[in-house]
Amino acid sequence: MKRAVTILTLAAASAQLMNAQFGGIFDKAKSKIDRTQQKAKPVSDRAEKAVENFTAWTPEEEQEIGEATAAKMIAMFGIIETPPLVRYVNLVGQSVAQYAPRQLPYRFGILDSDIVGAFALPGGFIFITKTALEGMTNEAQLAGALGHEIVHVAERHLENAIRSKKNSSWAVEEAKTKTSSMTPELVRRRADAFLLEMFNMRLSRDKEDGADERGTLMAVQAGYAANGLLEFLRTLAVVQAKPETQRAFGQLLSTHPPFDERVNHLSPIVEKSDKSGKTLEARFRSTVK
Amino acid sequence: MEQALACSFEFFQQAARPNKLPKHLRGKIADVKPFLPWLLALATLAMAQQGSEKKKDAPPPEPAPAPLFKSKLGYKSSKTTKESTTLGFNGIDPSGKVDKQMLATTPTTADQANVKKMSDNRPTDTDLKAFVKEGGLNAK
Numbered sequence: 001m002k003r004a005v006t007i008l009t010l011a012a013a014s015a016q017l018m019n020a021q022f023g024g025i026f027d028k029a030k031s032k033i034d035r036t037q038q039k040a041k042p043v044s045d046r047a048e049k050a051v052e053n054f055t056a057w058t059p060e061e062e063q064e065i066g067e068a069t070a071a072k073m074i075a076m077f078g079i080i081e082t083p084p085l086v087r088y089v090n091l092v093g094q095s096v097a098q099y100a101p102r103q104l105p106y107r108f109g110i111l112d113s114d115i116v117g118a119f120a121l122p123g124g125f126i127f128i129t130k131t132a133l134e135g136m137t138n139e140a141q142l143a144g145a146l147g148h149e150i151v152h153v154a155e156r157h158l159e160n161a162i163r164s165k166k167n168s169s170w171a172v173e174e175a176k177t178k179t180s181s182m183t184p185e186l187v188r189r190r191a192d193a194f195l196l197e198m199f200n201m202r203l204s205r206d207k208e209d210g211a212d213e214r215g216t217l218m219a220v221q222a223g224y225a226a227n228g229l230l231e232f233l234r235t236l237a238v239v240q241a242k243p244e245t246q247r248a249f250g251q252l253l254s255t256h257p258p259f260d261e262r263v264n265h266l267s268p269i270v271e272k273s274d275k276s277g278k279t280l281e282a283r284f285r286s287t288v289k
Numbered sequence: 290m291e292q293a294l295a296c297s298f299e300f301f302q303q304a305a306r307p308n309k310l311p312k313h314l315r316g317k318i319a320d321v322k323p324f325l326p327w328l329l330a331l332a333t334l335a336m337a338q339q340g341s342e343k344k345k346d347a348p349p350p351e352p353a354p355a356p357l358f359k360s361k362l363g364y365k366s367s368k369t370t371k372e373s374t375t376l377g378f379n380g381i382d383p384s385g386k387v388d389k390q391m392l393a394t395t396p397t398t399a400d401q402a403n404v405k406k407m408s409d410n411r412p413t414d415t416d417l418k419a420f421v422k423e424g425g426l427n428a429k
Contacts, residue, residue, distance in 0.1 A: 080364045
């Protein structure tokens, strides 16, 4: 009996001690969570409001945001300035862009980056990296890759995805400044938010497949061989298999489906396409060297 | 610092042969003698610190990445003086993600001028028609 009383007393004392020691921690944690929820609510409310008020950018807004994001991309990576190369990429891009579903002043630039990639920005600013260009062997491949990016811009893929993502840095930024006029500072902030999302966002599978498909068809309409983009994706699938190339492909693979899956989707479309298109390998080699 | 070390070493040597020194100096040397090992230790520490700071200031340049493809473009870039060149692999982290430092880059007026150049680089209709014709592509 005496023993039982001792055990009970000890247990009660331990419970008191435990409560004194950890009870405070639990209370603090709970109140911290409550405070965070309270603090976050207005931000998410504003983001939701932005999504509810979703309307496509006006052409002026799209241009301004495009210019600001393009300037930032150039600041980050640098741009190739060799005139014949720049002129050539623009001519190939324009040849394809003539068939774009939405006409914009499409402009093409080569980023001085060691990563393999291409980027479509609002307002028709399209960039391809010099390393991606180095991996191509003919003009049809370049036309197909640029066609893919043109589709993203023309169909507003990134704009729609970013603006419909609740709580994204873009949505919050847009909501906070919804009623403000577009000052240079505001445009810069929106450009920052846009790029942050762009580098981290994976577009839906159907958007990427659609861009491969319709980009290829636009290149075919322009007179290029249908297998341009497909061949380039096959090259990338082989090179990417080497472990030391992860750094060059990390960005592309974190935002796009795997190359072999894209090849599987595109192959039957290319099979059915017109076979009379040009690859223009000699012209490509004479400029891209 | 090295000069100070050499001086203290000389002083220490002379202190080791006190008989050769004038009397008035011997007393002073005896006063300073207990502090000499401490002085030496401090000097060594200071030198080590300097060495490690130098290392921090100039990290070894990252080796150039091996070319992915056989082809290597000959080009002129706007990047040569940019801070991004110091980040190695052009501001891309080992997983292939864009470096946070890189994302914080602010465009300069030169970068904005390059955006304008992109618009100026749009080919004219005549140029485009000639290019399409030369390649045997489809005229629209």
